[in-house]
Amino acid sequence: MKIAITGLNATDNPGPGVPVIRSLRHSKEFDGEIIGFIYDVLEPGIYMENLTRKNYLIPYPSSGLENLYERLAYIQQQEKIDVIIPTLDSELFGFVKLEDKLKELGIKMFLPSFEQLNIRAKDKLFDFCTDNNIYVPKNILVSSVLDLHKIPEEFDYPVVVKGIFYDAYIVNNLEEAKTAFLKISSKWGLPIIVQEFLKGDEFNVVALGDGTGMTVGAVAMRKLYITDKGKGWAGITIFDNNLIEISKKVIESIKWRSGMELEFIKSSETGQYYLLEINPRFPAWVYLAPNAGQNLPYALLQLALGKKVEQFDKYNVGTIFVRSSWDLFTDISVLEKITTKGEI
Amino acid sequence: MKTFIVPENIAISDSGFIFLPSTGETFTLNELGKQIFKLLQAKKTIEEISSEILKEYDIDTLTLERDIEDFILRLKSLNLVTQV
The missing domain is CATH 3.30.1490.20 (ATP-grasp fold, A domain)
Incomplete structure (x- = not known):
């Protein structure tokens, strides 16, 4: 089985690709090959040892879907990919549009619909929350x-x-x-x-919806260390039933089909959780979930393959992630190959 | 007589480390703080806690009870105990 994954930009504003790959490998049942899809020749994921078997440069969806499709069709001739897991916000609309055509090529995905993507968009979130009795700024x-x-x-x-x-x-x-x-x-x-502007502590939930309204799993986290870009550099799993129930309510109302991240703020004035954002993909901290007992990326892969998955009902509270930066070294020939041939 | 409740989901380790699972907050207590916290977990009143501490420390009861009350007030502000 071959799985292609995007978002290998493991920088100080990291994409979710590398943690999704690590999550898949975390599962003892996983025996597939990983193919990396990159938009930039310096995405750190392709320089990490044994992370991917092969990597391909692909064009941004904004450069035209026809270009993207042609590139994916070429890659498919070489690789016979079973599943693509897009992990970046900016590429989602493009992949959703190409879903049927890629299916004809034998490529499966597990994505939300246009309608679902639109409901959670930042400019629509207020109406969605108000309609569903969820606190929102x-x-x-x-x-x-x-x-x-x-x-x-x-x-x-x-x-x-x-x-x-x-x-x-x-x-x-x-x-x-x-x-x-x-x-x-x-x-x-x-x-x-x-x-x-609400004063309070920020909490995040990573979750997976199966498309019928069921929440396959949901893990809540509080950031322990935030970079000057506002990114969590360390975090800890926490449990507050209220937070998980709101997340389940969101997934049930939208019938969300994919991974997602919900961002909340707990108002220090009212003590209520306010929903700030719904991100339509797994967050870069998703590898915390399998480490706490819910392998949501592996469950998403199963759903993409049309398999049934069991609902997770618990996770370990107090599991901590701490990011680190790590220099990788390689020869100029590697950069030359990916730059000139578009694959490595 | 005031009694206090430590929420069931709060645990304290032997080293005095407290983790609040609903918020992810952590706290560290010194030896005496840990002793008082464990007595609160055992649902002891201020008077009972005070008589336990007096067995080990040479201090007048009034000062001790006032200090314990101050400490509990701080624990309450951090949602680590509630008063019944």
Whole structure:
């Protein structure tokens, strides 16, 4: 069996590819081969020993789906891949669009639908949560700098200014809001989300939905160490039934079909969990889940292969992950090969 | 007489390390703090805790009970005990 995985960018803003591969290998039942799909020749995953058997450069979906499809069709002729697990937000729409065509090539995936992807989008999350009685920070969508003048009518400063895909800044006044608006909109486009700022601790849940409304598993984590980019560099599994139940409710309402990460803040004022974001893929800390007793990536692989999976009902609380950075060394010929041939 | 409850899911190790499983918070208690915490887990009152401690330390009862109350107040603020 051959599994292709994207997101091998194990940098200080890591993609989930490497931890998904480590999770699959964590399972004693796994005996497949791993193929790496990369967008950049310096994605660290391809330089790690024994992580992948072979790696292929693929074009970004934004460069045209036809290009991506042609590349995948070529790779399929060489490799006969059984399953692709895309792990990055930015490529998901492309892979969802190509799902049927890739199926014809014999490639299976386990992805959400367009509708499901749209429901959890940042600009739709407020309505979804309100409809489902889930606490969510108030927000407004703005499309011009002039709209920012409405902020005091809706909230008190500070507020959070967020991009539709990435980036967020906490701002304390109109001037800071304008700067954040321009920075984000020039990079990620419009609209911009202005969100109520809540004080409290952040909690994250990694989960897997089977597409029928069932939660295959869900593991909650609190970040113990956060980098200056806001990324968790260490974390610990925790258990609060309330947090897991909200996550299950989300999966049941959307009938989520894939891995996901839910980001919450527990308000220090009200003690309630507010849902900040639903990321439509496993997070980079997903390898914590198998180490705590729920191998969600391996379960996703089983679902992609059309197999039945058992629901996980518990996990170990107090399991800790700590990231480290580790230099890898290689010869120029390796870089030459991947750059000129697009595969290694 | 005040009695206190330590939530069932909170455990303290022999080294005085406490882990709060619902939030991931950790705390470390010194030897005396650990002793008092374990007595609270055993549902002892302040007076009972005080008489246990007095067996080992040379201190007047009033000061000791006041210190124990201060310590419990701190534990309460960290959600490590609740008062009945």
